[in-house]
Amino acid sequence: MTKEIQRFGKAESFYDTYERKGEGSFTTHYCPGCGHGTIQKMIAEAIDALGIQDRTVFLSPVGCAVFAYYYYDTGNIQCSHGRAPAVATGVKRTVKDAIVISYQGDGDLAGIGMTEIMHAANRGEPITVFFINNAIYGMTGGQMAPTTPLGQKTLTTPFGRDEKRDGNPLGMAEVMNALKAPIYIERCAVSSPKQIIKTKKAIRKALQAQVDGLGFSFVEILSPCPTNWRMTPVDSRAWIDQQMVEQFPLGTFRNIDKEGEHTPTSEEIQPLDDHALIEFLTSDSNIPILREDPLQQTQRIKISGFGGQGVLSAGELLATCGMMEHLEVSWLPSYGPEMRGGSANVSVTLSKDEIGSPLIDHPNVLIVMNGPSLDMFEPLVCPGGLVVVNSSIVDRKVERTDVQAIYIPATEIARDAGLQSAANVVLATTYLSLSGVIPLQTLKACIPLVLRKREYLEKNLKIVEKTLDYLENTN
Template identity: 70%
Template sequence: MAELIQRFGKAQSFYDGYTRKGIEIETTHYCPGCGHGTIQKLIGEAIDDLGIQDRTIFLSPVGCAVFAYYYYDTGNIQCSHGRAPAVGTGVKRTVKDAVVISYQGDGDLAGIGMTEIIHAANRGEPITVFFINNAIYGMTGGQMAPTTPLGQITQTTPFGRDVARDGRPIGMVELMNALVPPVYIERCSVATSQGIIKTRKAIRKALQAQIDGIGFSFVEILSPCPTNWGMSPVKARSWMEKEMTHHFPLGLVRDTISSSTGKATSIPYPYLDDAQLVELLTGSAAVPLLKDDIPQVTHKVKIAGFGGQGVLSAGELLATCGMTEALHVSWLPSYGPEMRGGSANVSVILSDQEIGSPLVDHPEVLLAFNGPSLDLFEPKMVSGATIVVNSSIIQRQVERTDVNVYYIPATDIAKNEGLLSAANVVMVTAYLLISNALPLETLVRCIPLVLRKKSFLDTNIAIVNKTEAYVKAHPMEKQ
């Protein structure tokens, strides 16, 4: 008797046993007759034959295939629902040699993950996506999926999917084909042996395209879900062949692998050292270093005005000053959808203690840029609070007698320096001077970090100086 040679057997890229339940078991968690097992075997075999086990990073979806990382002895990442193409983008861009396999079901890819798949494909990320379409949400109990064919009965379409009520099924292959970058798009089925052999070839071709660095490849694989379809595994396959392929026509839709020159390589980023990164990200290399001696300060500040007065920027400036003095800070803006003209306020807390909540319901400090802001917050101030009033705009006096008030014509000071929009710098400067919360040098250092327009830097510094002169000439009258 001639010696027998193994011709088909378990792929090397599978673990010997699966530790999902704590002990090594040798069967998958899939239901009897599930298409996932068949497809994952084809992928495992391809990983073996292409010799890419040590380079493969397998992205598991959310859905029945969520446990793929128990099966494949490769790199594995279990992705948030639908986000595998985004994760794959990051992996591929970081580890260029990796073979990234995104394995996703129809709920995952065509439902919640529609954004990620469309944009990954449209960027032409050189990854491979296997889209397992069984026309139903399997893991959650058989609800209608984006790909459920018309007429199909599911838990959420008990009378069959109706076009008027439920819309049409989505053809992902057709959607992919509307995009320019993908180099390989095919729809296969594992309903029949012939279909499995075609699927096997498509999987290899799609992976090879990635190995060769050609571009984005997408293979949709129709797959049976006997459990949720309420059919025997054998009947499920004949139903697929008769019904499902009618809705989702099989075949190669695009193959531009041979004519493609590969994904266009972008100009590589220059190498940046720490100082250059700081310069790039903050706009200034002169970032103040954190100090060891932390000022003993806790101020709950409300800055309010109308949009466009630099209210939020004033808050950011103050918070940044606190941060560079090693204080805990919070910055919580509140504004309407309009960028200009609406009312805006920001709550800033500077504290030498950790901050529990960024809300400031009863401010200790108010920088009131306009009348309505003063009207709104004056009654809410704590007793003994400090209010800085922009007297260029606010005509009335503060009515409360239990607070410290400082009037400063902030808009006029800014306007005199030729920078009307810098009233916020005046207000912050005035606050720091009358409260002694933080040194003025800190403010000067932080201005370039927050107010990024470098052409205005000198003017802003001049405005700080003018404000300082004004405050010296007009000391606050203590209550």
């Protein structure tokens, strides 16, 4: 739902007063005639009009716009020079409903932050980037920027930018247009009322694209810096139309309104019946299995042992099972410099909800394959958590009384089934069997996907059965 905005007066997405060092609380810090103020006002009005103030996270750059967080009554993050697209990626992937705005100058985006913008655009992160091209490093006193036109005098090019020495001005809209993923790319200017109206539409369109979940959008705005151009505000606007536009032609470079592909919703995916499951097990197909209500509580699992014990692949097995069950999953390995003998652990999260961070400080499931792992992680398990211990190797009991401990001679069971190195499969089976978060059919289906050695497939499947027999007979 969109909201009508008042023609005069401050946008609701702006604070009523700008409390910066207690002075000038009704004015911004921008120089008279600076384009930043005009552009930021239009962004605030677009936020109001789209009714997204509560969802918006505004990323301020380093540069003259650094203080934008004093103006926007939205979520705000001030990013290191050039890094806003990386921050935007993190915010957007964590809070999918957020409307993330990366607002960057030319030094910030096309200079130091070139890597971040390229990769975020290439990945098609569904964020909105406003690129304020004033052809100069404004905040630091007017050095040449990547976008400075040839011949332009700056602090660092006192005789004008020279093609041979300084290279050519970088057309960022053109660079973005060379990538496949972006869905909206426009270059506009705030040089005249006519251009300002076009810019206003482009800003609105780029934000609408994010609201509609279409993909990465990029609006380059040619903007005056009268102070460092050493011009009056009026002359600087004329200079954009007469000089800059020649170098940076205005227009729409790309405008993809609709998503090209149809992604099936979870309602459209049919669960597999037993017959289909058998087919799945014996074919190369990777049709996902959808179950109702697969687990009640997010599983924060830490698996730890020596390098070479299969710690990471046990984690991969659980994560793959989670994916098959259409859960949100994360898998984060951590290991010492040695491949074998050193310690290794992996954090796996299985959840019905989106996962904010793959780090797990306090697991509610701990699977330990050796003694040092129990010493290290036992104190960190959440009260009420589950600790699965490889009792073939760990020679002590769990000391905590507020957790559930299960002891299973994993190495022995694996060895008796002819594959001693598969203690990790015993432990994964034990955990899944006791917790019930993933059906054991899914575990069996995932074994060939993760533990890819064909000659061990039968042994691994036998180990699952042996583990289940053991659990049934000892409990």
